[in-house]
Amino acid sequence: MIANKMNQAESKKSGSLPRPPPSEDISRDDVRAQREAKKLAKVARKNKSFKGKLANPPTSTSENEHPVVPSTAQKSLKTGTTSRALEVKPAEANPSSPSVSIGVSADLLKSDSASSSVIHSLFKPKKGKELAQSNVSKLYPPFYNVGLKVRNNVIRGANSQCVKLLDAIKDYVRCYDVPPGTTFKHGLFADLEGNMKNLKTVCPFSISMSNAVQFLLFYLHDMPDDDGKVIDFKNEILDVIDQYIVEKIEKAVEAIVLYGLEKINDGDKIMVYSITEALMSLLVKAAEDGISYELILIQTRETKVELADLLEKLKKPTSDQTVRVSAVNFSSALYKIRSCSKLLIGGHGLFTNGGVMAQSGSGQLALVADTYNKPVVFLCETFKFCDRSPLDFLPLEEYMPEQFQTEDDFLEPKLIYDVTPSNLVTVVITDIDMLPSNGLAATLRVQEGGTPAKL
Amino acid sequence: MVYESKVQAVVLAAGRGSRMTQLLGTTVPKCLVPVCGNPLVYYPLKSLEAVGFRGKDILVIIQDRDDVRRALLSIADRLGLSGLDILTVPEDSEDFGTAESIRIALSSKKITRDALLISCDTIADIPFRELFDFHEIKESELTTLFVSPLQIPENVKLPGPKSKIKQERDIVGVKPGTNNLVYMASEADCEEEVKLPVSTLKSCPHTKILTGLVDTHVYLIKNSLLNRLLAATSERNFISFKGEFMPFLIQNHFLPDFSEYTFKFYACIEPKYRCVRVNSIPSFALANKSGDWIKDVFLNGVIPKSKCKIARGSKLWGTTLGEQCVVEEKAKLTNVIAMDGVVIKAGATVEGCILSSHSIIGANSVLKECLVGPKYQIPAEGRFTNEQLSVMEEAYFGD
Numbered sequence: 001m002i003a004n005k006m007n008q009a010e011s012k013k014s015g016s017l018p019r020p021p022p023s024e025d026i027s028r029d030d031v032r033a034q035r036e037a038k039k040l041a042k043v044a045r046k047n048k049s050f051k052g053k054l055a056n057p058p059t060s061t062s063e064n065e066h067p068v069v070p071s072t073a074q075k076s077l078k079t080g081t082t083s084r085a086l087e088v089k090p091a092e093a094n095p096s097s098p099s100v101s102i103g104v105s106a107d108l109l110k111s112d113s114a115s116s117s118v119i120h121s122l123f124k125p126k127k128g129k130e131l132a133q134s135n136v137s138k139l140y141p142p143f144y145n146v147g148l149k150v151r152n153n154v155i156r157g158a159n160s161q162c163v164k165l166l167d168a169i170k171d172y173v174r175c176y177d178v179p180p181g182t183t184f185k186h187g188l189f190a191d192l193e194g195n196m197k198n199l200k201t202v203c204p205f206s207i208s209m210s211n212a213v214q215f216l217l218f219y220l221h222d223m224p225d226d227d228g229k230v231i232d233f234k235n236e237i238l239d240v241i242d243q244y245i246v247e248k249i250e251k252a253v254e255a256i257v258l259y260g261l262e263k264i265n266d267g268d269k270i271m272v273y274s275i276t277e278a279l280m281s282l283l284v285k286a287a288e289d290g291i292s293y294e295l296i297l298i299q300t301r302e303t304k305v306e307l308a309d310l311l312e313k314l315k316k317p318t319s320d321q322t323v324r325v326s327a328v329n330f331s332s333a334l335y336k337i338r339s340c341s342k343l344l345i346g347g348h349g350l351f352t353n354g355g356v357m358a359q360s361g362s363g364q365l366a367l368v369a370d371t372y373n374k375p376v377v378f379l380c381e382t383f384k385f386c387d388r389s390p391l392d393f394l395p396l397e398e399y400m401p402e403q404f405q406t407e408d409d410f411l412e413p414k415l416i417y418d419v420t421p422s423n424l425v426t427v428v429i430t431d432i433d434m435l436p437s438n439g440l441a442a443t444l445r446v447q448e449g450g451t452p453a454k455l
Numbered sequence: 456m457v458y459e460s461k462v463q464a465v466v467l468a469a470g471r472g473s474r475m476t477q478l479l480g481t482t483v484p485k486c487l488v489p490v491c492g493n494p495l496v497y498y499p500l501k502s503l504e505a506v507g508f509r510g511k512d513i514l515v516i517i518q519d520r521d522d523v524r525r526a527l528l529s530i531a532d533r534l535g536l537s538g539l540d541i542l543t544v545p546e547d548s549e550d551f552g553t554a555e556s557i558r559i560a561l562s563s564k565k566i567t568r569d570a571l572l573i574s575c576d577t578i579a580d581i582p583f584r585e586l587f588d589f590h591e592i593k594e595s596e597l598t599t600l601f602v603s604p605l606q607i608p609e610n611v612k613l614p615g616p617k618s619k620i621k622q623e624r625d626i627v628g629v630k631p632g633t634n635n636l637v638y639m640a641s642e643a644d645c646e647e648e649v650k651l652p653v654s655t656l657k658s659c660p661h662t663k664i665l666t667g668l669v670d671t672h673v674y675l676i677k678n679s680l681l682n683r684l685l686a687a688t689s690e691r692n693f694i695s696f697k698g699e700f701m702p703f704l705i706q707n708h709f710l711p712d713f714s715e716y717t718f719k720f721y722a723c724i725e726p727k728y729r730c731v732r733v734n735s736i737p738s739f740a741l742a743n744k745s746g747d748w749i750k751d752v753f754l755n756g757v758i759p760k761s762k763c764k765i766a767r768g769s770k771l772w773g774t775t776l777g778e779q780c781v782v783e784e785k786a787k788l789t790n791v792i793a794m795d796g797v798v799i800k801a802g803a804t805v806e807g808c809i810l811s812s813h814s815i816i817g818a819n820s821v822l823k824e825c826l827v828g829p830k831y832q833i834p835a836e837g838r839f840t841n842e843q844l845s846v847m848e849e850a851y852f853g854d
């Protein structure tokens with residue numbers, strides 16, 4: 001009768017192996033299990049004494065029910081313990097260490113929470129902060145559109161993100177109606193600022209985007225108080241935005257291409273990573289000018305789109321096909337760099353400490369190239385200059401997209417950007433001139449005559 | 456500045472419930488069928504209100520009936536939707552369907568912006584934010600929404616006759632990765648085979664066919680596309696938007712003669728959400744039995760207390776009663792769904808049945824797993840099992 005009940009209890013355990021019918025003697029495994037369980041229970045009790053009340057519930061229940069199970073299964077059945085005890089039995093497939101150890105390890109996790117939670121919180125998927133209902137209606141729909149696209153990586157590349165945002169701002173300015181009670185300038189300034197704040201909750205702003213918005217707000221702030229027609233002001237602002245785009249982005253790219261062409265010679269073998277608009281234009285122009293160089297592309301999962309773009313552009317029949325292109329895996333770069341003459345990387349942002357922000361992996365490539373004494377050339381427009389000095393990617397907001405694979409406990413963070421320290425960078429080609437990376441901050445400050453206002 | 460909504464919600468509530476005639480007759484239009492105490496059309500309107508649509512952004516297309524209009528206005532009051540736009544369509548022809556409703560709305564210039572088409576029979580936890588974001592990101596012209604079907608809750612038997620339950624499933628073909636919609640058909644339309652046109656496969660060689668999803672009948676469609684539809688379909692007569700028009704559009708847009716239209720259709724697939732479409736008797740029973748789920752989904756939704764008279768000595772178990780029901784003494788109701796105005800006389804035993812509005816169950820009768828049609832009177836001492844009892848020619852019976 002007892003044996004029957006025991007079998008019943010065990011058959012309740014989902015899918016456990018059929019155990020030998022229990023006799024009055026407890027099997028050796030059982031004894032071992034009991035001993036282990038007692039040991040773990042002791043550890044749990046010790047941890048419990050550190051933790052105090054908080055840890056009590058999980059450990060105490062597992063403690064109580066667990067070691068009781070194997071040996072006193074019969075007793076508990078006889079005495080008719082609460083259904084909870086019976087439930088604990090079916091829950092574990094193997095009545096001993098596993099579940100108590102899980103209880104214990106939960107405690108351990110809590111105890112060295114200091115280290116693990118920092119790492120965990122770093123790589124926790126950043127949920128796009130939910131745009132509150134009230135905020136959605138206050139965010140101009142084209143802004144929201146741009147924000148979504150940037151967040152989901154539909155608009156790729158700092159330049160195009162900035163241009164798309166500025167286009168949306170132009171649209172917004174055109175449709176702006178001055179509310180009663182404020183002047184055009186003040187109203188527009190406040191409203192645009194509010195919109196940008198809301199937009200920041202939708203998607204993290206890239207450096208180029210923040211700089212553009214900052215510039216515009218600064219300009220708005222400086223505009224003389226209106227004693228003119230609204231339409232004139234609007235036109236003025238639209239012109240300013242257009243001028244910004246032309247000067248800082250389009251012409252900058254052309255200038256970089258001109259400087260960069262000096263660095264690409266016949267017979268060069270160039271390794272290329274982090275493809276931005278400037279870099280793409282440079283390579284295409286070099287090909288058009290008939291320089292026969294060899295191109296080595298580093299292919300990673302994230303760069304498929306840009307590489308396809310670049311190849312499309314290079315395929316266009318310009319001069320005679322003088323560019324040989326090969327694509328290698330990221331890990332092959334270590335081998336390939338030996339035969340290359342230089343490493344070209346497209347930059348996403350520049351910092352005051354000379355660090356350069358580019359696609360994740362460029363720091364490693366720069367290190368590799370430096371080891372083999374190959375020049376590392378970054379291409380970066382000046383409007384991507386950022387007034388911070390991060391040592392690595394962690395303080396940056398946009399280093400990681402919000403969706404990445406997490407299979408249960410296995411975190412696989414997909415990093416987008418990283419920072420290359422200035423000592424690994426040979427030269428940064430900007431639209432002003434070719435500069436060493438740590439001289440950049442000073443040069444820019446002198447150029448623009450003062451720091452721009454912070455947003 | 457608060458910006459105007461770019462999207463106008465259009466609720467298609469002019470349907471007659473052609474697949475539920477035994478339940479409805481002509482007395483109850485499909486949009487007013489009671490589900491857990493609320494008329495069916497309450498649920499899509501509640502979903503819209505919960506996500507932030509205001510009354511003037513919602514257009515409801517109904518039959519030209521006073522009771523529908525009154526019910527709609529009272530629902531609008533309850534939900535705080537003022538300025539609800541109502542369009543009536545004439546209820547004349549037999550083959551009247553969703554496509555016709557939309558066509559009439561377009562020609563009377565009622566749909567002015569991008570439209571969010573919702574059918575009145577969709578009770579679902581609709582992920583609007585995901586749908587709208589998806590639509591924006593993909594720059595799509597028509598976005599459909601597929602979610603998981605609502606499962607029958609455990610230990611619940613669905614009342615009603617044991618008809619051959621034809622699963623209303625949708626067979627959907629998407630391009631993996633981008634979620635372009637390349638094929639759409641309802642299982643009911645495919646008798647034995649599912650046919651994929653070669654033109655579809657040529658343009659989309661890698662197609663993923665999904666059968667475990669249900670189409671919520673929530674479509675986000677751009678205004679430009681709607682107007683082109685109006686023009687393009689003037690020669691062909693489509694009845695149902697989903698059943699006929701969309702498969703036509705999707706399959707034919709790969710053909711060369713459609714190539715001047717560059718349509719972009721996408722399917723937003725959110726299997727974490729659930730939906731039940733109340734367009735057949737089993738799904739109606741399922742919806743009524745899923746009161747817990749409905750309460751979870753429609754937070755702050757009020758399930759109104761119906762004014763019923765239940766006499767002493769009667770036993771009710773697992774029963775849903777509509778408005779103004781009367782249950783007399785010693786009646787025994789087990790697992791019954793009753794609509795409005797049902798009278799159950801003394802001593803009747805009803806098990807696993809669906810009783811339509813204003814039906815009368817005679818004294819001491821025994822009913823098992825039946826479907827009683829509207830205004831039907833079960834004679835006293837009647838014994839029926841597994842039957843569909845309904846009034847045949849409604850026109851003859853006056854009241």
